[in-house]
Amino acid sequence: MINFNGTIVSQDDNILIQNRAFLYGDGVFETVKIIDNKILFLEDHYFRLMSSMRVVRMEIPMNFTMEYLEEQILSVVAANGFSTSARARITVYRNDGGYYLPQNNTISFLIYSQPLENSLYEVEKKKYEVDLYKDFYVTKQLLSSIKTTNKIINITGSIFANENGLDNCLLLNDSKNVVEALQGNIFMLLGDKLITPPVSEGCLNGVMRRQILNLAKKMENLEVQEAVISPFDLQKADELFVTNVIKGIQPITQYRKKSFETNTAMQLLEKLNEMIRNT
Known part of the structure; x- marks a missing residue:
């Protein structure tokens, strides 16, 4: 059992206690922009993500190719109906186990998307x-x-x-x-x-x-x-x-x-x- 906001509940009802990104900041992420069902600068994002995972000693799955990442991002964007113009974030975090020292270096990931108003880049002409x-x-x-x-x-x-x-x-x-x-x-x-x-x-x-x-x-x-x-x-x-x-x-x-x-x-x-x- 755990105490969540003053209420005693089963720990099985709260995934945060098993999420190392939440517990220790043990995660990396990329935020991408999608225009007309295409991820801008996909290659740059992919290789930066792979580099980040290597820096923090995460295990990169064999199927975690650029094509796989593209497919996974676009699938959730399409499911939300945001394919014309959207932003999406993929967060990769080390799987549960251990305290500061992880019990393993395998990973899970989470992708979510939000719509954007404009496809191309624009600047509001105002004081900044x-x-x-x-x-x-x-x-x-x-x-x-x-x-x-x-x-x-x-x-x-x-x-x-x-x-x-x-x-x-x-x-x-x-x-x-x-x-x-x-x-x-x-x-x-x-x-x-x-x-x-x-x-x-x-x-x-x-x-x-x-x-x-x-x-x-x-x-x-x-x-x-x-x-x-x-x-x-x-x-x-x-x-x-x-x-x-x-x-x-x-x-x-x-x-x-x-x-x-x-x-x-x-x-x-x-x-x-x-x-x-x-x-």
Whole structure:
């Protein structure tokens, strides 16, 4: 028997006591965008998921191929009637057994989906204000670059942003450099240089980050760099924007007393949508 919210019930009625993702954060996940029954950037998502599972020593089943993952995601999207435009999340967690030390490394997974209003990427033309979140820091290590089910810094940072009327916050690493936003990677335009922190700084190895880097390298008069960004650099920047797979590109218009343009971000957004149309 267990106590669940003040009521004594059978432990068989509550699966959470057997879920290691819930008990220890022993899980990894991917969030994907589906347009017209097609998963965008499927290969990048698949290989990042496989890499994440290897990093945390999960056993990858023999049938866990890219085709299998695609089939499983699209089946639940179709069952929900969201095939035109949707987001789906697959969470992979280690099976029950043991405490900190697992009794085995086999896995289970859970996929759920939600509808999205827009197929292609769009940006709402409104003020988007950010500030630094300095209560906790991201560590410069491999675990910071993968998507685990331990996202407490993103949760507390989101609460801080909401309490202070901000749209987002920028996270710092243990060297006090800017590494990413709460919901995605950060890019900074400084003159003709487009800069994003390297993964070695502790930022997420984002799927959309990779797409934007590739698109930006094809633009004339734009030098693309993976380099350290300090908080002082933000005040000198011409543009700042956040990237993730669901939103695409979100321009930042305000950081403290500094306002930013959005021209390069909008150009990249057009190129991103053009790439999707042609695939």
